[in-house]
Amino acid sequence: MSNIKAFVIKFKSLIGLIALCVIISIITPRFLNINNILNVLTQVSVNAIIAIGMSFVILTGGIDLSVGSILAISGAVAASIYIKTHSLFLALAVSIIIGALIGLINGALVSRGKIQPFIVTLATMTIFRGVTYVYTNGTPISGLLGKFSFIGNAKIIGIPFPVIITAIVFVITWYLINETRYGRYVYALGGNEDSARLSGINTEKIKTTVYLISGIAAAISGIIVTSRIGSASPNAGSGYELDAIAAVVLGGTSLSGGEGSITGTIIGAMIIGVLNNGLNLMNVSPFYQSIVKGLVILLAVLLDKKNKK
Secondary structure (H helix, E strand, O other): OHHHHHHHHHOHHHHHHHHHHHHHHHHOHHHHOHHHHHHHHHHHHHHHHHHHHHHHHHHOOOOOOOHHHHHHHHHHHHHHHHHHHOOHHHHHHHHHHHHHHHHHHHHHHHHOOOOOHHHHHHHHHHHHHHHHHHHHOOOOEEOOOOHHHHHHHOEEOOEEHHHHHHHHHHHHHHHHHHHOHHHHHHHHHHHOHHHHHHOOOOHHHHHHHHHHHHHHHHHHHHHHHHHHHOEEOOOOOOOHHHHHHHHHHHOOOOOOOOOOOHHHHHHHHHHHHHHHHHHHHOOOOHHHHHHHHHHHHHHHHHHHHHHHO
């Protein structure tokens, strides 16, 4: 019995995802349609990539509320550069650099400025949302055609390109967090910062780099969102930070840091995506959808705390 309980606790996120898929497929058979499944995977890709970056931050005991604003400004800059130069490489490069720079600013303020991550990223969330409005003059940047639209809308061997990008990001970050010294340092920092520092780990450097990774992940998602809808809206990414945090928590990562996995985060993002899709297929009002999502997240946190006790 104890072995079964241990198995359930270890794989609770995956079991929850499977159970959710079974329940929704029984209620609405349309869920298992191949086109619908590909649609779910495409929709999940944006949140999954942001959540992967968020995982690094939360594993160190931090939080990043600025990812939605990074998504918006990165997408807007990529769109404007592409429209002016028709250079896809330049648009993507500058967009990712902007995400990385904002991440570095967040990381420097947290690690060297000794300011709480919540306060830092709340401030930069507001600042860069404002910067996006100024940059776009409050109006969407449209007219994105050609190569740029390929990123968010193309399929390779029937697989949506955003899903392929997500898979690549997952493989790289999984290796980084599980198979490198850097990954061990991230876990050590989240487990006990004082012990990590005393053991010789440069905790300031690790803190800074996790926000850098989060910024890059948000920028990649910004490019995908902008490409999918064919325009860059100054409102893009609003509320995405909450979905990303929810995916990380549902995936079993502790908000206090030091415990969790990238695989779990992907499963958490899938739970949110499947739940959203299922509620839409059942024609549930968006107002009630927010209530259901909130209750699911709260239940996940309560179960996690109970298992730890």
